[in-house]
Amino acid sequence: MDNALLQWISTGGRLLGAVFYYEPKDKRVQPVLDFFRQPDWTKDWATLANPALINALIEKSAQQDLSQAYQYLFIGPNELPAPPWGSVYLDKESVIFGDSLLALRDFLTVHQIEFIQAQNEPEDHLGLMLMLAAYLAENKPELLEEFLTKHLFSWVYRCLDLIFAQTDYPFYQAMALLARQTLKGWQQQLDLRVDQPQLYR
Numbered sequence: 599m600d601n602a603l604l605q606w607i608s609t610g611g612r613l614l615g616a617v618f619y620y621e622p623k624d625k626r627v628q629p630v631l632d633f634f635r636q637p638d639w640t641k642d643w644a645t646l647a648n649p650a651l652i653n654a655l656i657e658k659s660a661q662q663d664l665s666q667a668y669q670y671l672f673i674g675p676n677e678l679p680a681p682p683w684g685s686v687y688l689d690k691e692s693v694i695f696g697d698s699l700l701a702l703r704d705f706l707t708v709h710q711i712e713f714i715q716a717q718n719e720p721e722d723h724l725g726l727m728l729m730l731a732a733y734l735a736e737n738k739p740e741l742l743e744e745f746l747t748k749h750l751f752s753w754v755y756r757c758l759d760l761i762f763a764q765t766d767y768p769f770y771q772a773m774a775l776l777a778r779q780t781l782k783g784w785q786q787q788l789d790l791r792v793d794q795p796q797l798y799r
Contacts, residue, residue, distance in 0.1 A: 599742070603787050604735040606644060607742070610784075611732030614777045618672070618682060619725025622664035631664070634773075643776075644783050652772045659769035667767040680760035684722035687753035687799045694720050702749050709741055722749070724757055728777070731784075743790060751785060751792040756799065 613630050620627035633639055634656055640649040659667075672682050681687075681694075689696025699722045706713055706721065711733075713721055721727075727750050734742050758781075761767075761774035785792070 599739050600787075603784075604739055607735035607784055608732045610644075610780045611728045611730075611735065614773065614780065615725045615728030615730075615732065617725070617773050618728065618777075619723060622668055635660075644780065646776070646779055648775070652776055655768040655772035655775070659767070659772070662767075662769065664769055667770055671761065671764060671767060671770055679764055680757055681799065682724040682757065683720050684724075684727070684749070684753045684757075685720070687756055687797045688795060690798055692798045698722060698749070698753075705745065705749060709738065711738070724754065727754070743788065746784065746788070747790050747792050751781070751790070752795050753797060754781060756797050760799075 613633065616627045616630045617634075622631065637653075640646060640653065643649075646652065670676075671680055672678065683694045683699070684702070685694055685696030685699045686692050688698040699720050702722050705711075711730075713726075713730075719726065721730075731742065731746065731750065734745055755778060758774040758778045762771050762778070764771065784790075
């Protein structure tokens, strides 16, 4: 597998994963947020279809409270408009801890991948999955195809589309658009075919 592509999956997965996983006040995501606030950050990214739109959304969010946006989109207490867990989309009951999460856990166990997170979060969280893609690119690239086709690409575009639809939260709209284009780029460069399952959300 191409080393430049693996490096790109590592970098993109870690940056985007941090944005979607960590609360904006978390010190672990501060350098990432600073990166996306640079006016010329797109030159360090792969080719984007509409960088001007992504940048405009980021600029629009400059005066917003990102923590409030994160709370609304990913924490609650109200019903989440774009739940960040894969099993919500793949399970008939639209629940977390569904069968697709169990399948992901089997994948992690079989391949002896230790998953350590601070909070009690299902492993199929959007942010964690993007960071796991980065980990695999760095350490077990032979598992990337199986992970992406069977565990991530089957639902992630639907989730990102729902985030993008939340027009009151332009920063996360920008990140959803960026993530969608980035993942489509990975899929295209790796020449991955994805069987589209029934989605329940």
